[in-house]
Every structure is written in structure tokens, then in C-alpha cells.
Amino acid sequence: MKSIRWIKKDLKVNFLNIKNIATIISIVALITSIFFIFFKNLNFGIDFKGGTLIEIKKDRDLTISSIRSQLSDLGLGDIQIQTFGSADVVLIRIENSSDLISNADMNSINTIKTNLESKIEIQRTEIVGPKVSSELVQKGLIAIIVAIILMLFYIWIRFEWQFSIGAIIALIHDIIITIGIFSFFQIEFNLSIIAALLTIIGYSMNDTVVVYDRIRENLRKYKSLEIYQLINQSLNETMSRTVLTSFTTLLALFSLYFLGGEVLKGFTLAMIIGVFIGTYSSIFIASQIILYLNVKRDWSKN
Amino acid sequence: MLYFSITKKLILFIFCLILGLLALPNFVNNDALPSFLPKNTLNLGLDLKGGSYLLLEVDTETIKKEKSEILLDDIRSVLRKNRIKYTGLKITKSGVRVSIIDEEQINTAKNLINSINQVNPNNFLTQNVSELNIESSGSTFDISFTNDALRSKYRSAVNQSIEIVRRRIDGLGVTEPSIQRQGNNRILLEVPGLDDPARLKDLLGQTAKLNFRMVDTSISISDALRGKIPPRSEILYDKDAIPWLVNKKILVSGERLADAQAGFDQMTNTPVVNFRFDVTGGKSFARATSDNVGKPFAIILDNQVISAPTIRQPILGGSGQIEGGFTVESANDLAVLLRAGALPAPLNILEERTIGPGLGADSINSGTIATIIGMILVLIFIFISYGRFGIYANIALSLNLIFIIGILSLLQATLTLPGIAGIVLTIGMAVDANVIIFERIREEYDSGKTPFSAVEAGYNRALRTILDANITTLIASLILIFLGTGPVKGFAVTLSIGVITSFFTAFLITRVIIANWLVKRKPGELPI
Numbered sequence: 001m002k003s004i005r006w007i008k009k010d011l012k013v014n015f016l017n018i019k020n021i022a023t024i025i026s027i028v029a030l031i032t033s034i035f036f037i038f039f040k041n042l043n044f045g046i047d048f049k050g051g052t053l054i055e056i057k058k059d060r061d062l063t064i065s066s067i068r069s070q071l072s073d074l075g076l077g078d079i080q081i082q083t084f085g086s087a088d089v090v091l092i093r094i095e096n097s098s099d100l101i102s103n104a105d106m107n108s109i110n111t112i113k114t115n116l117e118s119k120i121e122i123q124r125t126e127i128v129g130p131k132v133s134s135e136l137v138q139k140g141l142i143a144i145i146v147a148i149i150l151m152l153f154y155i156w157i158r159f160e161w162q163f164s165i166g167a168i169i170a171l172i173h174d175i176i177i178t179i180g181i182f183s184f185f186q187i188e189f190n191l192s193i194i195a196a197l198l199t200i201i202g203y204s205m206n207d208t209v210v211v212y213d214r215i216r217e218n219l220r221k222y223k224s225l226e227i228y229q230l231i232n233q234s235l236n237e238t239m240s241r242t243v244l245t246s247f248t249t250l251l252a253l254f255s256l257y258f259l260g261g262e263v264l265k266g267f268t269l270a271m272i273i274g275v276f277i278g279t280y281s282s283i284f285i286a287s288q289i290i291l292y293l294n295v296k297r298d299w300s301k302n
Numbered sequence: 303m304l305y306f307s308i309t310k311k312l313i314l315f316i317f318c319l320i321l322g323l324l325a326l327p328n329f330v331n332n333d334a335l336p337s338f339l340p341k342n343t344l345n346l347g348l349d350l351k352g353g354s355y356l357l358l359e360v361d362t363e364t365i366k367k368e369k370s371e372i373l374l375d376d377i378r379s380v381l382r383k384n385r386i387k388y389t390g391l392k393i394t395k396s397g398v399r400v401s402i403i404d405e406e407q408i409n410t411a412k413n414l415i416n417s418i419n420q421v422n423p424n425n426f427l428t429q430n431v432s433e434l435n436i437e438s439s440g441s442t443f444d445i446s447f448t449n450d451a452l453r454s455k456y457r458s459a460v461n462q463s464i465e466i467v468r469r470r471i472d473g474l475g476v477t478e479p480s481i482q483r484q485g486n487n488r489i490l491l492e493v494p495g496l497d498d499p500a501r502l503k504d505l506l507g508q509t510a511k512l513n514f515r516m517v518d519t520s521i522s523i524s525d526a527l528r529g530k531i532p533p534r535s536e537i538l539y540d541k542d543a544i545p546w547l548v549n550k551k552i553l554v555s556g557e558r559l560a561d562a563q564a565g566f567d568q569m570t571n572t573p574v575v576n577f578r579f580d581v582t583g584g585k586s587f588a589r590a591t592s593d594n595v596g597k598p599f600a601i602i603l604d605n606q607v608i609s610a611p612t613i614r615q616p617i618l619g620g621s622g623q624i625e626g627g628f629t630v631e632s633a634n635d636l637a638v639l640l641r642a643g644a645l646p647a648p649l650n651i652l653e654e655r656t657i658g659p660g661l662g663a664d665s666i667n668s669g670t671i672a673t674i675i676g677m678i679l680v681l682i683f684i685f686i687s688y689g690r691f692g693i694y695a696n697i698a699l700s701l702n703l704i705f706i707i708g709i710l711s712l713l714q715a716t717l718t719l720p721g722i723a724g725i726v727l728t729i730g731m732a733v734d735a736n737v738i739i740f741e742r743i744r745e746e747y748d749s750g751k752t753p754f755s756a757v758e759a760g761y762n763r764a765l766r767t768i769l770d771a772n773i774t775t776l777i778a779s780l781i782l783i784f785l786g787t788g789p790v791k792g793f794a795v796t797l798s799i800g801v802i803t804s805f806f807t808a809f810l811i812t813r814v815i816i817a818n819w820l821v822k823r824k825p826g827e828l829p830i
Contacts, residue, residue, distance in 0.1 A: 003689035003830055009748060055661070123661040125499070127654040132357060136787075143785040150777050158770055192720055195782060195790045199727065199797065202778030206731075206771040210738065213767040241741040244687060245734045248680045252730030255676035256723055261668035263349075264723050271727065 007240040015235045015283060016228055016291065022284035026173060033180020042183050045190030046126060048140075050133035052094040055084060055124040062119045064090060085262035089123070140194040144175070147201050155205075159212060160296060166289035167208045170281040174204045178274050192267040200274030203249070207242060207282040214238050215290060219297060227295070231287050246279045304758050304817040314810060318701060324708030342711045347718035349789055350666050352659030353494035354502060357652045358467070360460050360487045362452075364647040367393070369447065369455060373418070373434075374398045377445065380414050390442075397434075397446030408441055415443060453486075459646040460487050466642050467491065467649070470505050473638030489649070499656045501635070509604050509648050510639040512556030514587070517598040517610055518547045538600070540607040548600045548607070553590040558583025562640035564633040567625060573633035575624040577640060584620025592616035601626075603636070669722035676726045677703065684733055688740055690829045694815045695736040698807035702732050705803040706796060715799075718792030728800025734771070735808030739764040744830055753828040754820055761813060768805065776801050 046053045058067070067090065068081050080093040128136075148171060156164040175197055182189055214234040222230060250272065257268040306314075327335060327343045335341065348355050370393045377400060381388050387403040388411070402411045419434040433451040437444045447455075464481055467489060471479045480492040496502060518526075518535040526537055526547045537545050560580040567574045579587055590599075591613050600610040601624055608626040628636065681699065685692040706725055710717055743760030751759060779801065782794030819825075 003692065004686055005744075006687065057660075121658070121660070123658045125654065125656045127651070129650075129652045131359075132653045139785050139787075143781050146785070147778050147781045150781070151774060154774065154777060191787075191790050192793075195720060195786065195793050198778045198782050198794075199775075202775035203731070205774035205778070206734070209770045209774055210767055213770055217763075237745065238741075240744075241734075241737050244737045244741075245731070248683060248733045248737070249727070249730035251679040251683060252676040252726045255679060256672045256726045258672075259668055259675055260672035260723065260726070261665055261719070263665065263719055264669075267720065267723060 005240070007243055011236045011239055013236060013239075014232055016232050016288065019284065019288045019291075022280075022288065026177075026281075026285055029177050029180070030173060033177050033183070036180050036183040037176075040183050040186070042179070042189040043186040045188045046093065046128045046133070047191040048133050048137050048189065049095075050128050050130040052092075053124075053126040054092040054094075054122060056090050056092065056120040056122050057088055058090055058121075059119045060088065067092075089262070136191060140191070143194060144197060144201070147198055148172070151201065151205050155209070155212075159216060162290060162293035162295045163212050163216075165293060166286045167205060167212070169289055170208055170286035171201055171204055173281050173285055174200060174274060174277045177277050178270060181273055182270065187269065188266055190266065192264070193270050196267045196270035196274065199271060200278060203271075203275060204278030204281060207245075207278050208286040210241060211235060211238050211282050211287055212290075215287065219295065223297065227291060227297075231291060235283060235287055242279060242283065246275055249275055304754070304761075304813070304820065306814055306817060311814060314814060318705075318811070321705045321708040322701075324712045325704045328707055328711060340711070342714060344707065344711055344717045345714045346662075346666075347716040347721065347789060347792055348492055348494060348655070348662075349657050349719045350662045350669075350717065351494055352657050352662040353492065354496045354499040355653075355655040356491040356493075356499070356502070356506070357484070357654075358463075358489040358491060358506065358649040359652050360456070360463050360489070360646075361648045361650055362456050362459070362487050365455060365459050366447070366452065368647075370397055373445065373447075376418050377415060380418060381411065384410065384414055386411050386414070394444065394446075397444065399442065399444050401442045403441070405441060408438075411443070412436070412438065415445060456487055460489065462646050463649065464489055466645050467506060469642035470638055471502075473635075473642065474502065474505065488652070495659065496656075499654060501631075503651065503654075505635060505639065506649055506651075508639060509645045510556070510642070511605075511644045512559070512601070512603050512640060514553045514555075514590070515551065515600050515602060516549045516553065516590075516594060517600050518549050519597065521547070523547050538602060538605055538607050540609075544607075546600055546607045546610060548602065553599065554579065554583050554586045556640065556644055558586070559640055562637045564628075564630070564637040567623065572625065573628040573630045575626075575628070575633050575637050575640065576621065577624065578621040581620070587620060587622075588616060588618045592618075603639075608636075665719045665722075669719060673703075673722060673726050673729070677729050680729055680733060684736075688830060690819075691740055691743075691816065694812045694819075695733065695740070695808075697815065698736065698812045699729065699732060701811060702800070702803050702807045703729065705807070706799050709799050709803065710796065715795045716792050717796070718789040720789045721792035721796045724793040724796030725800065728797060728804060731775070732800060732804030732807070735764075735768045735804055736812060738768055738771070739808060739812070740830060743828070747828050747830065753825055756828060757816060757820060761809075765809070768808070772801050772805055 064081055064083065068079070071079055071081070071092070078095040080091075082091050083089060084091040148168065151171060152164050152168050155167045178197065178200060179189075181187075182193065211234060214237055215231055218225070218230050218234050218237075222233075225233070253268055253272050253275065256264060257272065260268060324340050324342075326339065327341050332341055332343075374391065374393055377398060378391060381400070386407045389401050389403055391398070391400045402408050415434075415436055419432050419436065433448060435444075435446045435448055437446075460483060464483060468479075468481050471481065471491070471493065474493075474496075476493050476496055478494060480490075482490045484490045491506075493499075493502060518532060520532060520535075521530060523537075523545055526532075526535070527545060531537065531547070534551065535547050535549050538548055539545055558579050560578050560583070562575055562577040565574055565576050566572065578584075595613050595616060598610050598612045601608045609624060611625070624636070626636075677699075681696045684695050684699070688695060703725070706728065739760055742764045743756050746759040746763075747753065747756035776798060779794045779797040783791055783798065786794055
């Protein structure tokens with residue numbers, strides 16, 4: 001049985017050679033992301049904005065525009081209608097009308113039902129009141145912040161503080177750019193995206209830790225090797241693993257993206273973006289930072 | 303690190319067998335299994351099996367207002383009884399305010415109001431805790447409830463609401479509803495298999511305060527509508543928006559109901575609700591109907607007139623019939639509501655999610671397909687990359703999937719659609735541990751070690767890296783378990799289990815298999 005080495009045995013790529021280009025790319029990406037997040041905002045789903053979402057399966061002869069015209073006469077407020085996955089599945093979003101889930105929100109479902117009756121089948125309804133949606137925003141933010149702090153703390157305990165700073169910068173870099181991409185393409189941002197962001201945090205950290213682990217090992221092994229070369233060597237040594245793991249993870253994610261159904265698409269997309277950015281950042285950003293932070297070389301003194 | 307005793311291998315084998323048996327009920331018909339084997343299958347979430355999820359909030363403002371009204375009555379009666387002149391008695395935002403007119407009576411009034419404070423011990427726990435804050439400035443008293451008192455009132459209202467919600471849901475005849483308290487004043491309701499939440503919301507949307515009152519016939523309804531409402535009466539409407547002038551005084555309230563059943567009227571064969579009062583209620587009803595033969599009375603539910611029949615003869619048996627133009631279903635629902643009793647306060651719906659069973663089944667299908675295809679792709683890729691070692695890693699990976707299913711079945715943790723995503727993701731990431739190990743073995747082998755010591759060194763060196771890397775993923779997913787809700791939590795649960803099982807399979811199972819092969823074959827070179 002033969003095995004294939006995707007990355008050749010004695011890889012000697014000077015990754016740090018393009019560190020300045022990587023830095024510029026990352027800074028531009030970060031600034032663009034922040035710009036978009038602030039000025040174009042995020043396309044929040046009803047989890048975070050509150051409102052009503054109805055997924056219906058419709059007859060072929062019922063067109064979206066006829067649904068729209070029938071519903072716009074009902075005075076339900078701002079209504080968004082779009083297809084979801086297949087042409088026969090339609091998502092209807094209605095903005096929240098008041099503080100609590102009011103009768104209007106409840107009635108909108110009934111109204112839609114009676115108006116379009118026999119031509120549709122309601123598959124899913126979600127109503128989120130503003131009280132809950134603002135709590136979900138808060139919880140989501142707390143989860144991400146707590147995750148970052150715990151990661152910082154964990155790396156700080158297991159490594160030196162320099163590593164911890166490098167890892168956190170890479171992490172924040174990954175999250176901001178992922179959110180930026182969501183803002184740029186106006187992909188719906190809902191609860192499952194928060195789950196994806198947390199998983200990206202875990203994944204990006206995982207990738208960074210493997211590289212750092214090797215840097216630390218080499219720091220002890222090659223006491224006199226220059227740090228620049230040492231980091232490069234560590235990156236080369238772990239490259240095969242980085243590529244393989246990213247690839248298998250992407251295999252699973254793409255299978256999920258194309259076959260896992262419409263509901264999971266946003267989540268999977270976020271994860272796919274995150275895996276790319278996370279892999280990039282652990283090679284080009286997290287390791288680069290170690291270069292500047294003056295890590296301890298002589299481990300005989302404590 | 304590469305020699306395993308027979309005992310160790312046996313223990314490992316038994317362990318794998320147990321986890322495998324835990325997963326088994328998901329793949330074969332339950333009846334086909336011998337009785338000593340576990341029977342638990344995966345516990346599917348509402349998004350996969352369909353059903354309704356409702357987050358309800360007990361309207362505490364109403365409770366506060368009601369308690370304030372009682373307090374106001376208490377204050378009024380105690381002041382009147384003692385002939386203390388007062389003015390401006392009213393309900394404020396935090397309680398009740400009253401001003402004493404005669405300055406000489408201020409001290410007496412203070413003592414009297416204080417006495418209300420002490421005659422209200424709810425139970426032995428609150429006996430010595432004062433329920434009221436009494437503040438006075440000059441002749442004006444501001445009486446409000448203490449935070450502790452309010453909290454205990456809210457708590458009991460929520461508990462009572464949960465009980466009543468449970469009784470109402472049971473009346474719907476659905477299977478395995480879950481009703482949980484959440485936070486201070488919230489109730490989380492999950493009803494599997496219910497795809498039309500409208501009826502459920504109808505049932506929960508009513509406080510179901512029933513009472514019987516006399517219709518006020520002293521003036522005509524049109525006069526009343528013009529504003530000449532007698533002080534002891536009020537105008538209420540029925541479901542067709544027809545106004546009725548009814549007494550404020552309640553003859554008998556719904557609390558006195560002993561039973562209510564839907565049925566059919568013997569004469570007209572239309573759906574009705576038959577009810578029976580308890581002894582006290584029966585007596586009051588008998589007295590009221592005897593005194594008012596020939597006059598109409600109103601049956602009122604949540605301030606809506608259901609019907610207003612005329613009393614033809616005294617009703618002495620304590621039971622009666624409500625005719626309100628019901629359908630079979632609405633008669634049934636009203637009977638359920640009356641049997642379950644009134645809610646202490648209205649329930650506000652904060653969040654509602656309903657998934658139809660069809661969509662849930664679709665999700666299961668696409669989730670399963672994505673898992674299988676993702677799995678096959680990864681298996682092929684790993685085989686191509688590592689040859690013989692790849693097969694070993696693939697055995698571990700397949701076992702990993704079975705273990706996750708087994709543990710989820712054992713814990714009866716809820717598997718949601720994002721949970722399936724967690725499993726697929728784990729498949730992709732679980733290989734990581736093996737990849738780290740195999741890459742390390744390659745390096746060690748390349749540096750000139752013998753196959754045996756290369757494998758041994760590979761495992762030794764990789765251990766720390768894998769631990770560090772997996773703990774970071776575990777931290778992220780544990781945070782999600784604690785902070786996430788519903789489906790997202792399901793994702794975190796499968797991811798956490800996956801991280802742990804993948805560590806276990808990579809570090810024990812592949813190692814035992816590889817070690818076995820090395821010891822048996824003593825290969826001259828490593829096929830890696």
C-alpha cells in the first residue's frame with residue numbers, strides 16, 4: 001500500500017519572506033471589514049432583530065410577486081419575500097411591530113394562511129420578540145468575548161505570554177474578517193453564525209497551537225538558531241499537517257454545504273471562510289508576531 | 303508505549319463494545335434486540351422531529367397591580383372601620399398612596415397601616431419579614447411591597463402558572479411535552495409533534511378567569527352606551543362585539559368549579575360545556591339562581607361574555623351547562639381551560655419556533671447524507687494519504703462516529719440540526735489527531751529512526767500537541783454549551799463529545815492496532 005505525501009519531505013519555503021505582504025493584506029482586510037461592519041452593518045436575522053419568519057412550500061403556479069401583492073394589502077408592515085433553496089420554498093420575513101409578540105404578529109401567520117390557503121404549506125414559523133432578540137445579541141457577544149479571554153488565558157498558561165498575544169491577535173483578526181465578509185455579502189447573521197464564530201475561534205486556535213508547539217520545541221532544540229529561521233523551519237515542519245487537516249475539515253464542510261440542507265448553509269459558509277482565514281493567520285500572522293516579541297531563548301535559566 | 307498487555311487490550315475492546323451497543327438501537331429495530339441491551343435511541347430535537355417551542359413570560363406587572371388593588375381595598379376598609387378621614391387613595395407605580403385629612407389621626411393611621419403589614423404572613427417563612435415598605439411624608443403615606451415580598455409573589459405565580467400550563471397542555475393530548483421554568487419569571491415549553499401552534503397559543507393566551515354575574519337590566523343597553531352606566535355595573539362585549547351591561551359583583555367565580563366537560567346539548571345536539579361547582583360554589587349558585595328567576599345572568603370568561611341565559615328555575619344541583627355557539631373543538635378547549643383553572647396572570651409569548659414534521663424529516667435526510675458523503679470523502683483522502691496507516695486511522699474514525707452516536711444516545715442529549723453539523727465537523731477535525739501523529743512518525747522515520755522507534759517517538763511527541771490543540775476546541779464548545787440555547791447548544795454538545803472521542807480513538811485505538819502490526823510483522827520499513 002502506497003501513501004502519498006502531498007507536501008514534499010524537506011519543504012523549505014521562506015514563509016516569513018512575504019510577511020510584509022501578508023501584513024499589508026491583513027491590515028487592508030481588517031480595515032475594509034471594520035468599515036463594512038460599521039457602514040453597511042450586518043444583515044441580522046430575526047434571532048437578533050426580532051420579527052416573524054415563515055417558511056412555506058408553495059404550488060408552482062403561485063408566483064412570488066403574487067404572494068407579495070396579496071400580502072402587501074394586509075398591512076403587516078415591512079415584508080421581505082425570497083426563495084429559499086428551491087424555487088418552491090419561500091421565506092417570508094415580517095418586521096416586529098411592538099414590544100411583545102403582539103397579536104398582529106400572531107395574526108400575520110393566520111392571515112397568510114387564510115389568504116394563500118390551499119396553495120401553500122407552512123413548514124416553519126419563528127417569532128422572536130425584541131426582549132429575547134436583544135438578550136440573544138448580548139449572550140452571543142458574551143460567549144465570543146469569554147471564549148477569547150479563556151483562550152488567551154490557556155495559551156498564557158501553556159506557553160509564554162508572547163505566544164498568547166500572537167494567538168489572540170490572530171484570533172481577533174479571523175473573527176473580524178469573517179464578520180466583515182458576512183457584512184460585505186450581506187449574508188444573514190443569526191444564532192448559528194455565533195456558533196460558527198466560536199468554532200472558528202476553536203479551530204484557528206487549534207491551528208495556531210500546533211505551529212506554536214513546534215516553535216517552542218525548536219526553541220529548546222536549536223538554541224543558537226536565529227529566530228527568523230527557526231520560525232520558518234517550524235512552519236515548514238508543520239505544513240503537511242496544516243494542509244491535511246484543513247483539507248479534511250473542508251471536505252466535511254463542503255459536503256455539509258452542498259448536501260446538508262438550506263438551514264445549515266449560513267453556518268457552513270461561515271465555517272468554510274473561517275477555516276481558510278484561520279489557516280492563513282496561523283501561518284502568516286500568528287507566527288510573525290512571535291518574531292517581534294522577543295521570546296525567551298535560554299531555557300536553562302528560569 | 304507500544305506494548306499493550308492482553309488485559310489492557312481486553313478492557314479497550316469491552317469499552318468499544320459497550321459504546322457500540324449503546325449506538326446499536328439507532329440502526330436496528332428495537333424489538334429485534336435482546337432485552338438486556340440498551341434501548342435508548344438518539345433524542346431528536348424539535349428542529350428534526352417537528353414541533354413547537356414557546357418561551358413564555360408571566361406578566362409580573364399584572365400581579366403587582368392585582369396585589370396593589372387588594373392592598374388598596376385593605377387600606378380602605380381598615381381606615382373606614384376606624385373612621386379615619388382620608389383622601390387621594392390611589393394605586394401608584396410601586397404600590398398605594400393615601401393622604402390623611404385630619405392631622406390628629408395620622409399616628410393612628412400609621413399604626414393601622416402597619417397592622418396590615420403584619421396580618422399578611424403568606425407562610426411561616428415570611429412571617430417575620432415585613433411585606434410592606436411604609437413611607438410617610440407629612441400626612442401622605444406611600445405604601446409599597448418590599449422586593450422580597452414581590453419576588454416571593456412572582457415565584458409562586460410562576461409555579462402556579464407552570465402547573466396550569468401543564469394541565470392545559472395535557473388536555474391537548476400531545477405526547478411528551480416539556481415544561482420548564484427559565485430564569486425568574488419565564489416558562490419554556492416544548493411540544494413535539496405539534497405543527498399548528500395556533501390552538502396551543504389560544505389555550506395559553508387566555509387567563510381563563512371565569513365568573514358568573516347578573517345582567518344589569520335597570521337601564522337599557524343603549525342608554526348605558528351613551529354613558530349612563532350605573533356605578534356598580536360595567537359594559538362587557540361578547541365575541542360578536544355585542545355589548546352587555548353586567549354587574550361588577552360576582553355571583554360565583556370559576557375557582558369554585560369542580561369539573562367541566564365538553565358534551566352535546568340533549569335537545570339541540572349542539573356542543574356545550576357541562577360544569578359542576580364544588581359545595582360552596584353550588585350553594586352560592588343555588589342561592590343566586592333562586593333569588594333571580596326570570597332574569598338573565600352572564601357567563602364571563604376573561605372579561606368577555608360567553609353567553610347570557612335567562613334563569614328559568616333555581617339551579618340547586620350545583621351543575622349547569624354553557625351554550626356559547628361552540629364547535630366541538632372550542633367546547634373541548636373551554637372545558638380544558640376551566641378544568642385547568644385560571645392563570646394567576648397573563649402569559650406573554652416572547653419567542654415561538656415551530657417546525658413542521660415534513661421539514662424536520664427533510665433535515666434528518668440531508669443531514670444524514672451530508673454525514674455519509676463527508677465521511678466517505680475523508681476516508682478516501684486519508685487512505686490515499688497514509689496507505690496502511692490510513693486504514694488504521696479510518697477504523698478509528700468510523701468507530702469515532704459510532705461512539706458519538708452511542709454517547710449521545712446514552713446521555714439522551716438532544717440532537718439538533720446544528721448538532722449534525724457538529725458531527726460532520728468532528729469527522730473532519732477528528733482526523734487531526736491522527737494526522738498530527740502520522741506526520742510526526744514520518745518526521746521521526748525520515749530522520750533515520752527504525753520503524754518501531756519512529757512510531758513510538760511519533761506518539762510520544764504528538765501527545766502534547768494534540769492535548770493543547772484539542773483543549774482549545776473544547777474550551778470554545780463548552781462555552782457554547784453554557785451560553786447557547788436550543789439548537790446551538792446541540793451543536794456544542796456533539797462537538798465536545800466528538801473532540802473527546804477523537805482523542806480517545808486516535809490515541810488508544812489506532813495505537814493498539816499499529817502496535818499490534820509492528821510487533822507481529824516487524825516490518826523493515828514503514829509504509830507511511
